[in-house]
Amino acid sequence: MTADRQSDTQAAYTQIRSRILDGRLAAGCPISPRSMADELMLGHMPVRSAIQRLVVEGLVEVIPRKGTYVTAPTTMDLREIFEVRLALESTAAYLAAVNGATDGLMAAADQLRRVVDDESTDLHAEQRIGWAFHQEMFSAAKNERLFTSYRVLRAQSGLAFNELRHDDATTVRRGTLEHLSIYASIESNEPEAARRHMWNHIIDNTDARIRLIRGQQDKAS
Structure with a gap:
């Protein structure tokens, strides 16, 4: 991964995570990588990488055949x-x-x-x-x-x-x-x-x- 790609991934991760933690992206809210990339004015690959990091952290979940959502705790x-x-x-x-x-x-x-x-x-x-x-x-x-x-x-x-x-x-x-x-x-x-x-x-x-x-x-x- 190039330095620019790493920088963009970190920027996407920080911004998406912030939106989740401050409630702008509520639990159960769908996250479209393409729409998020457009909103953040970043490339699709860095945004997808950032979302994968958030999946590992448990803030985001991928539901097969449905999409990607902000995790809703039970x-x-x-x-x-x-x-x-x-x-x-x-x-x-x-x-x-x-x-x-x-x-x-x-x-x-x-x-x-x-x-x-x-x-x-x-x-x-x-x-x-x-x-x-x-x-x-x-x-x-x-x-x-x-x-x-x-x-x-x-x-x-x-x-x-x-x-x-x-x-x-x-x-x-x-x-x-x-x-x-x-x-x-x-x-x-x-x-x-x-x-x-x-x-x-x-x-x-x-x-x-x-x-x-x-x-x-x-x-x-």
């Missing part, structure tokens, strides 16, 4: 994903409390406090800050292998880690307050409390979150 897949998240994120919270809050984590917590104090009603903005909080917590854990495992799981499970939007203000605010409880334990260097709060945060409404994801998939199919 209910069992989703439950296993959340169980692994439970282990990774509770451990990250524990380690963050051992190491102490970073500037990034403090900034995320400050934003969450302002949301509560200002009685903000911008639910999507509130959720984005919450997602940033999780990222900063992994940085504060200072364990690159743990963070890499989290990123790999994200890449393999796409939809379950996508920015699932809730329109229920009570649910969103409860999540914000849970984040602040986690942060308080990290700031106080209480690792067991931080682990417990994160464990409860992930396990809270897991079944409802799985139903929400499955419902979105059913609508898309």
